[in-house]
Amino acid sequence: MSVDLSQFHQVFFEESFEGLDSMESALMELDPSAVDAETINTIFRAAHSIKGGSATFGFSIVADFTHVLETLLDEIRSDARPIRQDDVDLFLQSVDCLRDLLSALQSDETPDAEQSATLGKAFEEILAQDPQSPNYLTVPSESSPSGDIASRELEDSSSVKEGPEGAEEIDGPWRIRFIPGRDILRTGNEPLRILRELEELGRTCVTPIFEQVPDYSVLDPEACYLGFDIVFRDRISKSKLDEVFEWVVDESDLEIVLACHQHDAEDQGSDESGIAVSENDGWSVSFKPGEDVLRTGNEPLRIFRELADAGLRHVSAQVESLPRWSLLNPESCYLAWQLNIDAGCDESQIHEAFEWVVDESDIVVTRQVSSAKGATDAADSSSNGQEVDSISLSKSESVSVEETLESREPVSIAGGEPDSQVAIASNKSAPQERDIPKAAPAKKTSSNESTSIRVGIDKVDTLINMVGELVITQSMLGELGNDFDINCLPKLREGLSQLEQNTRELQESVMRIRMLPISFAFSRFPRMVRDLGKRLNKKIHLELIGEQTELDKTVMEKIGDPLVHLVRNAIDHGIEQPEERVEAGKSDTGMITLNAYHQGGNVVIEITDDGKGLDRSRIVAKALDSGMIQEKEAQSLSDEQVYDMIFQPGFSTAQEVSDVSGRGVGMDVVRRNIQALNGSVEINSTIGKGSKITIRLPLTLAILDGQLVRVGDQTYIFPLVSIVESLQSKDERVSRVAGGCDVFQLRDEYVPIIQLHEIFNIDADTNSLDEALMVVVEYDGEKVGVVVDDLQAQQQVVIKSLEQNYQRVEGISGATILGDGTVALILDIPGLVKLAGITHQQQVQLVSPAGSTPSLKSIA
């Protein structure tokens, strides 16, 4: 994995400048005659952080300079050297110097090394002086040898480490005797981890040394009694091996010597397994987890599940390590397992499965070969626990096993004595071979990613606040309910209204958590447009407007792909080649605008391009071609209807199928996706001028502010945001247009009327418009009057999907459950208009009084 360190530079500069500021003020405060430890510490820490950061991020000039500075500060800090006023001045100078260096680096200039070099030299001179010398405090004088050594040591410590490594020859095999200190576990160092690391360097053969393991009764479970005799069979430099033991060498008994050839015998045992690669008939794994395996959160059964994918054939449990019941620790794992895995499995896969437990477990992976030799080997090496192995294996159809040295004795890291191991016939936890669910772990991670949400702390705080208030209201109401008489009624009302307010606020806060700025969806476009433009040789300018418009996260996630599709289409089909554009009298750079804004309870996203626009004749031709419409229909279709056809499955007018778009699988999917979000999509286009695709999406998918209305005995819900006004309808204001499409004169405009009871075919209270109420709703800038019997409460309703629970119904966007338990349907205004439009289509086109053309058109 490569990480671009430059992304941290800005933070580093900022904090370094901050550090320098605090260093400066601390230095100003510093009184050499009475040094305050904390002040010195502050200065030291600032220098130390700058040094660490600059070295990490590759600003060696800063790192080198701060190193000397830090060294001196460290000596002062640890009282090894007093601080003098001159030093303080020098430190202050170096603060300025560092500031210059960092500013230069920040603005990508070459820093001036001269100043830092001079200062650095001055510090080195100070370091070279003997702080113990009687005249140190008074005379800033020449260097003395002893101080010199001290500074050398500090300076060179890194090169000392490097030195032998380069010089040393690669040799091997090695014999390592490693007796970890008793307390090694308490420092968090796990010997088996070290063994694992060795294994990564080359082939190893480990034999545990049990001599130190005491009797069970006196065994300290936190101490390490085991030793290891390791044969490292590959060639490697000794320093590499030293490095592995670096953290533990002080407290351990460690001996690394070149192995002589008498170890060949041992080598051979496992070497054979290396040769046998070609003839692997399967894997046999003996797995004895450390007793503490469960305490590390590793569950052997989970490992088996992982192996199930790799072709786990058989698992048998070995129970001989189970102690007497009285001694049994329920948190320990005493079982061992013998696993058989398909030959097709890669050895690395097996190791990977055991990766996390390999430290504390005894794991022997061997290839099973159907040669007689292996069988003899197994027989030869059989001793106490070994027999059990072969028995369990022969049961599992295996022919033979090759055993490596490690498994000669049953090894328990806790060092239990064989006597105390009482075999209890219990294999309750041995999993059966095929009932292991597959691929579960992999799936989990991917779903984890997509379900998390990053929420600003302020939003969470508000939420917690709200909940607090809710609890208060609840306890108040509870109190009231304990001892209620009618006099408390006003108080109850007050409490309930408070509860309502709390609930609403809480809900709003919760909703806000899910709201994200649409820039999350937009952010991918600049790059995409640039790349696509380059590929298609088109010049395109992308403009994003309203990136801060907030949208529900679920909606956001689902709108991404349709948007990509639409933008891609606009680039591929909409925007012309530069020459073409110039010919058409347009600028050679095409313009694509993504605009997002809130409109009522919706988020509107517009994708506008100034390309060639949709070509009606080509769409019609294509539709005729594919038999979607008939010749005679073609003439009567409105532009909208024609444009709408590109959303039909399998429709593409692209001359050639390009790799960008044009397979005709897109637009219908786009529309389906948007509709699934309760949204709508429509196209406006002018040939030669460009197209505009408007997507309308609900802000959220869960809750809606609704106006309840009654028609007959049915209750319907209007989304409150779509309502313009509600009024008493007057029959005299209604102009009856031929065919039943009536229009209502609403002040200066004519509004088409939809009779809800007609559309849903229910009995209304009255057919007379005089007695009914009219709800004027707005849809896409057009007003429509909906006639209902009665207006009821306004309330928030939780939207339940009709599609999921029943089926999609035209004109209905969902359902909800009211306070009294009945189901009410939520009206889908665009759908309603369409539904009414279908019935009145013919008439609408006939009657178009000049003033009301737009509103009438909207129901077409």
Next chain:
Amino acid sequence: MAKILAVDDSASMRQMVSFTLKGAGHDVVEACDGVEALKLAKGGAVDLVISDVNMPNMDGIALIAELRKLPSYKFVPILMLTTESSTGKKMQGKSAGATGWIVKPFNPDQLLATIKKVL
């Protein structure tokens, strides 16, 4: 994937460590000094602690010693970030119970290679 507590008073180092570890799929909790780290460590178990040594309020060595006193951190690997000049610190850290160390400066790959040793 492991849960790792990264402690450093320097935001850039912390970010670098955290970014690298997260990039490798680990869950990272950040603390800016020993006091905060100790509080976080008590709040929830972690699989590994990586701590700077020089920090305000409570330094890395004290943090290690405090952590080792907690029963649930008895065996948890704790690595300290040290500079090569502070060899004495390594020993101090060891005696406080540090598992190992990472020598500054290090790059992300070195960091990942090192933590692989203890996870």
